[in-house]
Amino acid sequence: MKIRLVLIIILSNIFLSLYPQIVNKKPLSERITGYRFDVRLNPDKHTVSGDMEAFWVNRSADTVPDIRLHLYMNAFRSNRTTMYREMGGSPGNDEKDLGWIEINSFSDQNGADLIPRMQYISPDDGNKDDRTVLRVLLPQPAMPGDTVFIKVNFETKLPSRIRRTGYSGDFYFVAQWFPKFGVYEPAGMRYATKGGWNCHQFHATSEFYSNHSVYDVRITLPSSHVIGSGGMLISEKADGNMKTVTYRAEDIVDFAWTAWPGYAVFNDKWKHVNITLLIPKDRIKQAERQLKSVKHALEYLDTNVGPYPWPHLTFADPPSTGAGAGGMEYTTIFTSESSYFVPPFIHLPEMVTVHEFGHAYFMGIMASNEFEEPWLDEGVNSYWEQRIMDNYYGKNSGLLNHKFLELSDIASARISYVTSPSRQAASNNEYSWNYPHDTYSMMSYQKTATWLHTLEGIIGTETMNNVFREYYRRWAFRHPSGRDFINAVNDVVRKEHGQKFGADMNWFFDQTLYGTGICDYKVSRIVNSKYSKPEGKTDTADPEAGAWSNTDSLYTSKAQLERVGEVKLPVEVLIHFDNGDEVLESWDGKERYKDFEYKGYKQIVWVKIDPEYKIKMDVNFINNSMTTEPSKAPLHRIANKIMTFTQFFLSIMLL
Amino acid sequence: MKIYSSLKSGFLRTLNAGKSILIVWFCIFILVLVFVFPLRRSLTSAFGDSMITEKLADGINIEAFTDLGPVFKNIMSFLTAGLMFTFLAGFLLNSFLTAGLFGSVKNDSMKFSPSEFFSAGALNFKAFLLISLLITLIIDFGFILIVVAPAAIVSLSETASDKSLFMILFITGVVFLLVIPLMLLVADYSRAYKTSDPAVSAFSAIGKGFSLAFSGFRRSYMMMLLLIVAQIMLGVIIVLLLPAWRPVTGGGVFLLLIVSQLLFILRLFLKTWRYASVSSMMNEITAEKVKDYVKIDVNQTETVLPPATEGV
Numbered sequence: 001m002k003i004r005l006v007l008i009i010i011l012s013n014i015f016l017s018l019y020p021q022i023v024n025k026k027p028l029s030e031r032i033t034g035y036r037f038d039v040r041l042n043p044d045k046h047t048v049s050g051d052m053e054a055f056w057v058n059r060s061a062d063t064v065p066d067i068r069l070h071l072y073m074n075a076f077r078s079n080r081t082t083m084y085r086e087m088g089g090s091p092g093n094d095e096k097d098l099g100w101i102e103i104n105s106f107s108d109q110n111g112a113d114l115i116p117r118m119q120y121i122s123p124d125d126g127n128k129d130d131r132t133v134l135r136v137l138l139p140q141p142a143m144p145g146d147t148v149f150i151k152v153n154f155e156t157k158l159p160s161r162i163r164r165t166g167y168s169g170d171f172y173f174v175a176q177w178f179p180k181f182g183v184y185e186p187a188g189m190r191y192a193t194k195g196g197w198n199c200h201q202f203h204a205t206s207e208f209y210s211n212h213s214v215y216d217v218r219i220t221l222p223s224s225h226v227i228g229s230g231g232m233l234i235s236e237k238a239d240g241n242m243k244t245v246t247y248r249a250e251d252i253v254d255f256a257w258t259a260w261p262g263y264a265v266f267n268d269k270w271k272h273v274n275i276t277l278l279i280p281k282d283r284i285k286q287a288e289r290q291l292k293s294v295k296h297a298l299e300y301l302d303t304n305v306g307p308y309p310w311p312h313l314t315f316a317d318p319p320s321t322g323a324g325a326g327g328m329e330y331t332t333i334f335t336s337e338s339s340y341f342v343p344p345f346i347h348l349p350e351m352v353t354v355h356e357f358g359h360a361y362f363m364g365i366m367a368s369n370e371f372e373e374p375w376l377d378e379g380v381n382s383y384w385e386q387r388i389m390d391n392y393y394g395k396n397s398g399l400l401n402h403k404f405l406e407l408s409d410i411a412s413a414r415i416s417y418v419t420s421p422s423r424q425a426a427s428n429n430e431y432s433w434n435y436p437h438d439t440y441s442m443m444s445y446q447k448t449a450t451w452l453h454t455l456e457g458i459i460g461t462e463t464m465n466n467v468f469r470e471y472y473r474r475w476a477f478r479h480p481s482g483r484d485f486i487n488a489v490n491d492v493v494r495k496e497h498g499q500k501f502g503a504d505m506n507w508f509f510d511q512t513l514y515g516t517g518i519c520d521y522k523v524s525r526i527v528n529s530k531y532s533k534p535e536g537k538t539d540t541a542d543p544e545a546g547a548w549s550n551t552d553s554l555y556t557s558k559a560q561l562e563r564v565g566e567v568k569l570p571v572e573v574l575i576h577f578d579n580g581d582e583v584l585e586s587w588d589g590k591e592r593y594k595d596f597e598y599k600g601y602k603q604i605v606w607v608k609i610d611p612e613y614k615i616k617m618d619v620n621f622i623n624n625s626m627t628t629e630p631s632k633a634p635l636h637r638i639a640n641k642i643m644t645f646t647q648f649f650l651s652i653m654l655l
Numbered sequence: 656m657k658i659y660s661s662l663k664s665g666f667l668r669t670l671n672a673g674k675s676i677l678i679v680w681f682c683i684f685i686l687v688l689v690f691v692f693p694l695r696r697s698l699t700s701a702f703g704d705s706m707i708t709e710k711l712a713d714g715i716n717i718e719a720f721t722d723l724g725p726v727f728k729n730i731m732s733f734l735t736a737g738l739m740f741t742f743l744a745g746f747l748l749n750s751f752l753t754a755g756l757f758g759s760v761k762n763d764s765m766k767f768s769p770s771e772f773f774s775a776g777a778l779n780f781k782a783f784l785l786i787s788l789l790i791t792l793i794i795d796f797g798f799i800l801i802v803v804a805p806a807a808i809v810s811l812s813e814t815a816s817d818k819s820l821f822m823i824l825f826i827t828g829v830v831f832l833l834v835i836p837l838m839l840l841v842a843d844y845s846r847a848y849k850t851s852d853p854a855v856s857a858f859s860a861i862g863k864g865f866s867l868a869f870s871g872f873r874r875s876y877m878m879m880l881l882l883i884v885a886q887i888m889l890g891v892i893i894v895l896l897l898p899a900w901r902p903v904t905g906g907g908v909f910l911l912l913i914v915s916q917l918l919f920i921l922r923l924f925l926k927t928w929r930y931a932s933v934s935s936m937m938n939e940i941t942a943e944k945v946k947d948y949v950k951i952d953v954n955q956t957e958t959v960l961p962p963a964t965e966g967v
Contacts, residue, residue, distance in 0.1 A: 169813050262816075282818030320817050340817030404714060404898045411718040419721050606706055622722045625706035632699050634711035636908045637901065639695035642734075644897060644915040646687045646741055651922055653742070654749040655787050655842045 021250070023232050028251040028309055029212030029477035032057050033181045041174075041221040041259065046096065046167045049155035052178055056150075058142040060186030062195035065141045067148055068121075069134045072176030073101040075202040076159035076166075080129035082122070083163075086433060087204035091159050099159030099166060103134075103179065109149035112139050124201045124433070132202040134179065152179055162324030165256075170225070173318060173325035173335065175256035176202070183211055183369075183479065190369065190481040200371040205440040206432035207363070207370035207377070208254060212477050215249040221259055228265075228278045228314045229257035230333035249332060251309075251477060253367050256330040258316050270295045273308060278316040279338075286338045286349060290317065293350035296392045297357045301384065304465045305361055306472035313360075315353065327352050329359035345402040347393050351409060355385040366475045373482050374432040374440070375513070379448020380485075386410045386449055410453055410616065416446040418619045423447065424516045429482070450616045451512035454519075457614025458508070458570065459493055459501070467492045482513065501570075508569075512617065517566025521589065521609045522623035525560040528603035550601075557604040559596045563589055567617065574611040577602040605629060657871075657939055658878045664763060665932030669924060672759035672931070675772045676923050679752045684916070686744055690737035697733065701726045712903050750787050753930070754779035757850040760931035762938070775850070782849050782857040789861060790842040797834055802827040836879040840868040843933035844875075850934070871940045878936060882929045889925060893918055 021027070039050030058064050075083040076099025079090035091098050106114040117137040122130045142148050156177045159166040165175040182199025185192040192198075198209060217231060223243045231247030249255055258278065266277040266287045275294060279287050294315060302308055314333045318325045326337035334356035338349040362384070363370055363377035370377050389398035389409035398409035417423055422437040428448055435443050456464040471480070471488040490504040501508075511517060531554035534542050544551050559575050573585040579602045587594050587609075598604070606627035613621060669676075701723050702708055710716040720727050758775025759767040802824065809815050809823050845864030849855060855863070868875055897915055902908050 280816065282816045320820075321813055321815070340821045405717075406714070407717055415718055415721045419724075608706060620722050620724065621719070622702060622705045622707045626704045627706050628704070630702075630704045630706075631708055631903070633903050633905050633908050634708045634901075635698045635702060636695065636905070637903075637911060638711065638715070639691055639698060640908060640912050640915065641897065642694065643687050643691040644919065646691065646738065647683055647919050648893070648922065649738075650683060650687070650742065650745040650749070651919070651926065654745055655753075655790055655839065 022234070022248045023250040023311065024309060030057075030059065031214055031251070032059055032184075032211040034214040035178070035180075035255070036216040037178065038218045039220070041172065041219065041225075043170060043222055043225075046158045046160070046172075047155055048158065048174055048177055050153070052150075052152045052154060054150050054152070054179075054181065056142075056148045056181050056184070058144055058146045058148070058184070060184060060195050061144050062184075062186055063141045063143055064138075064184060064195070066135050066137050066197075067142075067150070068182040068197040068199035069136070069179040070176070070182060070199060070202070070208075071101045071103075071132055071134050071179055072202045073099045073156050073158075073165070074131040076100065076161075076163075077131065078129060080127075081132070082125055082127045082130040082201045083132075083204050085127065091161055097160040099157055101154055101156045101177070101179065103152060103154050105151075105153040106136070107151050108139060110139075114139075114150070122201055123199065124203070127201070130201050133182075133199050154179060162322055164325060164328050166322075166324065168319075168321040168324075171258075171260040171262070171319055171322040172225075173256070173258045173316075173322060175254070175325075175328070175330060176208075177256075180210060180254075183209055185479075190479060191372075191483075198369065198372075203371070203433035205374075205435070207374070209369040209371050209479075210253040210367070212251045212253055212367060213255075215247070215252070215255040217247045217249070217255060217257075218244060219247070219257065220244045224261045225259040226261065226263035226265060226278065227257060227259040228263070228276060228316055228333065230255050230314065230330050232312050252331040253364060254330045256333055258318070258325070258333075258335075260319070260322075262319060263316070266291060268295070270298045271302075272311050273298060274312050276312070276314040278314070280317065280319045282340055283317060283338055286317070286342065289344075289350060290315070290336060290338065290353055293353045293392075294357050296350075297354040297385075297388055300388045300391065301358065301361055305384070305468045306365070306476060308360065309365075313357075315357070317349075327356060329356045329364070331360050331364035334359065345400065347389060347399050347401065347409075350393065351385065351389055351399060354388050355381060358384050358388075361472070365477060366471065367477070367479050368481070369479065370432065372431050373429075374444035375428045375448040376480070376482050376485060378444045379428070380452065382413060382445045382449040383452040386413055386453070410449075413446040413449045414453075414616050416442055417450045417617075420446075423619075424518060427516050428513045448513075453616040454512070454569070454614070455489070455505075455508060457612075457616065459497065459505075463493060463496050466496065486513075511567045511569075515567065518619050519567035519569060519615060519617040520563075520565035520619050520623070521571055521615075522562050522564055522620070523559065523607045523609060523626040524562045524593075525558070526604050526607060526626055526628055527556075527558040527560065528628070529556045529558075530554070531556060531599075553601050555600065555603050557598045557600075557602070559604055559607040561587065561594045561596070561607075561609060563592050563594075564623075565619065569615055569617070571610045571615060572612075574608045575604055576606045576608075578605050603628075657936070658874050658881070661874075661878055661932045661936040661939060662881065662928075664935040665760070665928050665930075668760040668763060668931035668935065669928045672756065672767060672927055674769060675756055675759040675767055676920065676927055678769060678772055679756060679923055679927075680916070680920050682748060682752055683745070683919075686748060687741060690741045694730070694733060694737065697726075697730055701730065712901065714898075714901060746787070747784065750784040751776040751780045753787070753846065754783045754850070756927055757783075757846050757930055757934065760927060760934050761847070761850050763935075778853055779846075779849055782860060783846055785857040786842060786845045786849070786861055786864075789857075790838055790845070794835070794838050797838070798831060801831045801834065836876060836883055837868060839883075839929075840875050840879050840933065841865050843930060844868055844937055847930070847934040847937045851937070867937055867940055870944075871936065875933075875936055878932060879929070882925070882932060885928075886922070886925050889918070889922060893922075 033056050036053045039048050041048050056067060075081045076091040108114055114136050119135045120131040121133050121135045162168060165173055182197045185198045186195040187193060215231060220242055223238055223241050227245055229247050230252055231249035234246040234248050236243060236245045262280050263278040264281045264284050268275040268291045277287055277290055298308055310332050315336055317336045317338045326335050328335045336349060336353040342349055358381040362381040368376040386409040394401050396408050397406040399412050400407035420442045422439045425437050425439055426435055428443055432440060467489050470492050471485055475484060486509050493501060493505050531551050548554050568590045571587050571589050573587055575583045585596055608625040610624055707719045710719045755772040755776035759772055805823050805827050809820050841864040844867040845860040848863045849860035900911055902911050
């Protein structure tokens with residue numbers, strides 16, 4: 001009787017909370033998982049504790065014997081966890097510094113105690129000291145269509161050395177704070193050949209992978225703390241020096257929140273989206289910049305990719321003591337990075353804001369697996385961030401816009417890739433923690449963005465936009481893989497360009513995404529040979545006599561080109577002659593070398609491969625061109641300025 | 656009035672020291688050229704016959720430089736090492752040249768020949784080197800004490816906000832900037848005193864430098880501020896003019912070189928004016944002290960000697 005009562009209460013609570021639509025007019029996702037929390041922040045112990053009720057629906061045709069949950073906060077238990085082993089360092093030795101999650105009770109819909117059925121597993125590396133993945137054997141296997149309900153009482157201790165999550169003084173950024181379902185992937189989903197849980201450990205370089213869920217969250221915390229979250233505020237009740245806030249979030253992959261007495265709150269609106277910015281009170285001068293940049297990102301992605309569906313968006317700029325929480329994304333809440341004074345010509349705060357907001361699309365809406373294919377969220381998102389920054393802040397000055405020094409965001413990414421000594425150490429197709437030689441960031445962010453800009457250069461900007469619109473249409477609120485993205489590219493390119501680029505674009509991805517080669521084309525030589533008339537004892541007539549009225553000023557001109565790198569991409573070649581003529585040639589770029597030869601009363605003055613610098617993957621733009629009349633003036637000017645600078649520097653520094 | 660007369664006297668002395676200023680310019684030009692000429696050759700060789708230099712028409716293009724790959728790293732290493740070498744060599748050279756300049760401006764009636772400039776430089780080289788070194792160390796130590804230490808203490812605090820750190824840096828920075836003219840005064844008085852009396856040691860000269868700086872502090876400090884303002888005004892003109900001037904032809908680049916060198920010579924002129932004005936101010940302060948001494952002496956004799964001796 002008691003069990004039945006508990007079951008009814010749990011079911012009615014969860015169903016009541018999940019079925020009404022509060023945030024969106026209709027469900028955007030399948031909502032395979034859902035969560036309800038009633039928790040309390042203890043500012044003395046730096047803990048968040050309370051109850052969680054959650055469900056997982058077995059939408060597969062498999063009989064599933066267990067469930068798997070992420071306990072991410074356990075990565076901060078010691079320096080022996082996988083995360084700390086991978087990145088070095090330590091979460092600290094003091095109890096106040098460590099982070100962990102303790103499960104006090106764990107039961108199913110029948111009230112059965114599941115604690116004896118819990119087992120910490122380490123599917124990635126077998127590390128026994130890592131407790132970030134929990135397997136719970138179900139009393140009865142979940143049959144196809146079954147819903148597994150769980151009720152957990154837990155306590156999460158936040159770490160003091162913030163790495164995405166934690167506390168500093170009275171500042172809190174609370175993320176990865178609750179037991180969270182992994183993703184059950186039936187055979188055929190993404191790369192799964194048989195059904196199973198996709199639930200990786202918490203790694204130093206990896207991020208996350210979750211189902212779109214509904215969250216009902218009740219948080220009790222000190223009244224002095226200003227709180228913001230990825231949910232929509234439903235109610236706020238004060239009770240003495242504590243307050244209880246209730247949030248509702250729908251169809252997001254993670255729920256995070258932040259609380260700090262030092263926040264100033266700014267509200268703004270873009271179309272249907274209510275934007276909330278939480279920013280340290282001493283940085284309120286930065287608020288306008290931040291709000292402007294997020295509205296740019298909303299507008300650009302809404303236009304070129306697809307609609308932002310939620311009516312709310314919150315972002316926070318953590319204080320400098322909590323900077324470890326900066327630059328992170330949780331779909332409807334993200335963190336930026338700024339400081340009290342950032343000169344207006346430096347667009348780093350805007351860049352971080354645009355980037356982190358972009359994740360609302362690339363892993364928020366298109367919920368790819370960040371553990372296994374980091375390029376599909378970080379790389380794709382970096383590509384869009386760079387387009388947005390250069391579009392709104394200047395084609396050549398997206399990142400840095402000073403009259404003496406400019407830098408575009410696209411160029412910045414390319415520089416990072418081109419100058420990396422390990423740019424060929426691995427392909428892009430690696431699990432996030434498997435990138436060798438510290439190449440995770442360069443490979444998953446910058447190399448990917450660079451080859452996506454190259455793809456845009458080949459197929460055109462409008463086709464690229466249509467690729468992403470199609471990708472959005474097919475995969476919004478689902479779990480796409482890299483292969484699904486490539487399929488979208490192939491289908492759209494075929495539809496818009498026919499066979500111009502071949503049967504598909506796989507040749508491109510084989511070299512860029514799956515390959516390790518570099519792209520480098522160069523002009524090796526310009527040859528202008530004056531026609532030589534036959535001399536001596538020749539047996540044939542002058543071959544040019546008759547064809548050319550005057551062979552005295554007749555030239556044979558050659559542009560000699562070479563492919564230095566392994567990557568073969570089609571390129572354009574612009575050739576300029578001394579009489580002003582210009583010829584635009586195409587080269588499929590497949591052979592190791594290519595000569596373009598011309599005969600006439602003109603000589604080649606200069607040759608440019610890829611004259612518009614569309615092939616961003618080319619690791620050396622310097623050898624892309626050659627001229628017979630080089631201009632050294634800019635270099636001499638730079639040398640002169642260095643000399644003048646040095647003279648003045650000496651004069652000022654020496655008494 | 657004393658500020659004006661010192662500045663005026665300093666200006667006239669500086670005009671007389673034109674040849675010395677040109678010698679200083681030439682020596683520094685050669686020193687810097689030793690470092691910049693190979694750099695220029697490296698740059699032109701690295702870019703070869705590429706048209707990427709078009710991208711440099713509008714200023715420094717980071718992307719174009721990073722595409723140089725390992726060559727860029729070599730150039731940057733050369734640039735860093737070259738700057739360090741030039742600074743160290745410049746420190747030594749500057750001591751010699753400054754000694755020559757102070758010799759050129761030590762009094763109003765000086766007509767200075769290049770040989771005298773070099774002999775004055777050689778005579779006081781060691782002392783000037785020591786004075787420069789000690790005052791530079793004092794300034795560096797002062798920077799650590801006034802600016803770095805408070806900022807470091809504030810940034811260690813868990814509750815420190817960006818604003819508090821910024822405000823600390825701003826306030827201590829202003830304090831440090833106010834200390835700089837004082838240290839320049841000490842350095843200049845020390846060197847002027849050493850020039851006027853080559854027999855004294857460098858340490859005595861520094862002691863005298865402090866004494867002179869504080870004995871006529873208000874007028875000395877005000878005069879130094881005015882001289883620094885003049886230098887800052889020139890600096891503003893240079894910052895507005897030179898970086899934005901981006902000629903793309905050989906003739907334009909040559910003109911840029913000429914103008915920038917003329918501006919540098921003007922900078923040297925202003926610096927020499929500072930030395931000359933401080934030397935002049937030192938002469939005035941010293942003369943006043945002698946006068947005061949004589950006055951005291953006269954008053955004392957008044958009580959001893961009969962009135963007929965007054966005015967002796």
